[in-house]
Amino acid sequence: MSSLLFAPFRWFKRHFWKLVTVFIVLSVSYLIYIDAQVKHHFAGHKWEVPAQIYARPLRLSLKQEISIEEIQDELKLLGYRQVATADDVGEYSIGKDILSIYRRAFQYGALTAPERRLKIDWQGLRISQIALLDDNQNARSVLLEPWLISRLVGGLSEDRMLMQDSDIPDMLKIALIEVEDKNFYKHHGVAPLAILRALFANISAGRTVQGGSTLTQQLVKNLYLSRERSYVRKLREAAMALVIDARYSKDEILNAYINEVFLGQNGKVAVHGFGLASHFYFNKPLQELELVEIATLVGMVKGPSFYHPKRQKDRSLERRNLVLRILFDEQYLSASEYQSAIAKPLVTSSSPSLASGQHPAFMDKVRDELFSVVPDSSERLAGVKVFTTLDVNAQLRAENALISTLEQKSQARNLPNIEGAMVVSDISSGEIRAIVGGKRAQFAGFNRALNGYRQIGSLMKPVVYLAALENAYEFNLATRLADEPVEYDDKEGKKWQPQNADKSFRGEVSLLDAIVNSYNVPSVNLANLVGFDEVAATLQRLGYEKAVKPLPSLALGAVELSPLEVNQIYQVISNQGELRPLHALSSVTTADNQLIWEREAVSQQRADIDASYLLNFALHQVTKKGTARALGEQFGRVNMAGKTGTTDDYRDSWFAGFDRNLVTSVWVGHDDNTPVNMSGATGALPVFMAFQAQNSPKSLVRAFPETLSIAHFDVASGQHMLAGCPNIMSVPAITDGLSDAQGCAELERNPPKAPKKERNFFERLFGW
Secondary structure, three states: OOOHHHHHHHHHHHHHHHHHHHHHHHHHHHHHHEEEEHHHHHHHHOEEOEEEEEOOOOEEEEOOEHHHHHHHHHHHOOOOOOOOOOOOOEEEEEEEEEEEEEOOEEEEEEEEEEEEEEEEEEEEOOOEEEEEEEOOEEEEEEEEEOOOOEEOOOOOOOEOOOHHHHHHHHHHHHHHHHOOOOOOOOOOOOOOHHHHHHHHHHHOOOOOOOOOOOHHHHHHHHOOOOOOOOOHHHHHHHHHHHHHHHHOOOHHHHHHHHHHHHEEEEOOOOEEHHHHHHHHHHHHHHHHOOOOHHHHHHHHHHOOOOOOOOOOHHHHHHHHHHHHHHHHOOOOOHHHHHHHOOOOOOOOOOOOOHOOOHHHHHHHHHHHHHHHHOOOHHOOOOOOOOOOEEHHHHHHHHHHHHHHHHHHHHHOOOOOOOOOOEEEEEOOOEEEEEOOOOOOOOOOOOOHHHHHHEHHOOOOHHHHHHHHHOOOOOOOOOOEEEEOOOOOOHHOOOOOOOOOOOOOOEEEEEHHHHOOOOOHHHHHHOOOOOOOHHHHHHHHOOOOOOOOOHHOOOOOOOOOOOOOHHHHHHHHOOOOOOOOOOEEEEEEEOOOEEEEOOOOOOOEEEOOOHHHHHHHHHHHOOOEEEEEOEEEEEEEHOOOEEEEEEEEHEEEEEEEOOOOEEEEEEEEEEOOOOOOOOOOOOOOHHHHEEEEEEEEOOOOOOOOOOOEEEEEEEOOOOOOOOOOOOOOOEEEHHHOOOOOOOOHHHHHHHOOOOOOOOOHHHHHOOOO
């Protein structure tokens, strides 16, 4: 019996070294397997990182008309701090006509910009000097860094902003180690004594009250393992921690942990790493965090939800002060530094740049262009930096203008389903500054700015007038146009009789009056004289890329465009006939700033410069005494130009307008194409005016071409006259296209013929 009891023991003793050998072989094999996993993942891309989307950098130039307040708006957006004297990076101060900025270093495409202390002086409304204080030199222009708008997380459930070791504050590393793993630099990935202490504490308490995991084990758990609680998982965690500690330096492990640790939730997307958390909670780069902000984030590691600094402020403050106390006890803080820190309130900042789906209408355009230039999704999820043309302040103002105006119209006119869209672009570059796809501007959905195609009504008329004015020998602003009943063959050979909005006729009107007052019949008659096919071709020359049927109704806007397409047409009109393709993307770099793609400047002269100037003059008159005169009345000395548009039965309300720098297109209507019962002047124009009221518009200035002159024309006949004659209109005209000027006496000898009167039915029947 006793021999049977000792049989297993004797078997174990006899095979002990074999078992040890097998155990060692299996352990080594497992560690080799673990090492292969760790090496593949740790040495390669540890994380999928979403594309980082940046706004345009603000350029400040000598003689630029821009206010200190406009730059201050940008600085606040970038998280700069206003102080008495700007001595540290990320600070600015304001004096009388002076702005001092300690600009951050940044990368913009292929440009590497260092930290700089700037002093900007004003004389009147314009910048008079830009001083680079570190170099004791002056500059003609400088850039502020681009603002981080958003991050294209796509289908990812987590987000992070990777930080290099040099970008991580020493105090953050110290605080993490002192609070989370005091023996980090002494152990080899696991701390057996700490595990035993935690085990006994948890057994005594009957629940988990203490953890024994090192920072390395926490990193393993986050990078490689599931959240299940089991001894097998803990053993695997320990093995992987040992391998990582053996293969990589402590600094590499700490850097990986700082980039990986979970620190909260941004909607459905998890916030990982201190780099992203710094922007999310404090709206500033990690390098610029104050001591108390570092302590707040370190305190959150234990429980991001439990110690959330916005939702659980008291708990977070208590935890922050505990971290500060540990740093004081370990002599990393002096008594005065500690007392000063714990006396500070817990202050966080909202970070709209990290809100998922922020400015979704603009992001739709960014995605379209990004997927075209970087089609590989894995490359897009390698942390690429995407530099866009967005002006965030202009975007916010456009959103506010559209939303507030539509809300007002909805209540005043009982239009609960009224909708709108808006596009703002830079005239000289074609860079899109803002896109609003609907009145729910913060929610992704149908993007009316890009995909809402509606007839444009009278927005088409400037295309007709441009086509005419390009023929300077036949047409000028004083050319007389017939305003009488007329009939044309239109679609499918049907008869079409255009009417003016007021249902009346004036016999004849000047070309300038026709566009200023948006008369329909003279516009169609002019299109007939120019040729409907030429009008269609001109529309395409101005950037419309689809086929156009050259029908008479085209002259009154019987063609469907999106607000983006309208904006492209008016970009050319406002830019002296030069087309700059509208775009939202400037450049794309890798996560480590290697250039992947950069937009090349492309421009084409699509319309005659002189004719474009004359059209701009006419569109300016529209805002002074025409259908958009409310604009001139509100803004007084600030000159702008534009055109209202209204479609049949008041289904669509349009306005396209521009100041010196920006061209804006606005549509207001119903998605189901039912009448909105507003003209362009009462629907879309107020949106434009609300936008400009917030946006500090710059007065429209265009150089007067040498090939133009101020000419004088008889009001009744449109004949070119010498200066000083009675009843003349004085307007700019293309000099080469002018006939010889007549004297006043010559006009008296040869008075203009009265316009031919349209005969009625009985006069035509009896030959009267």
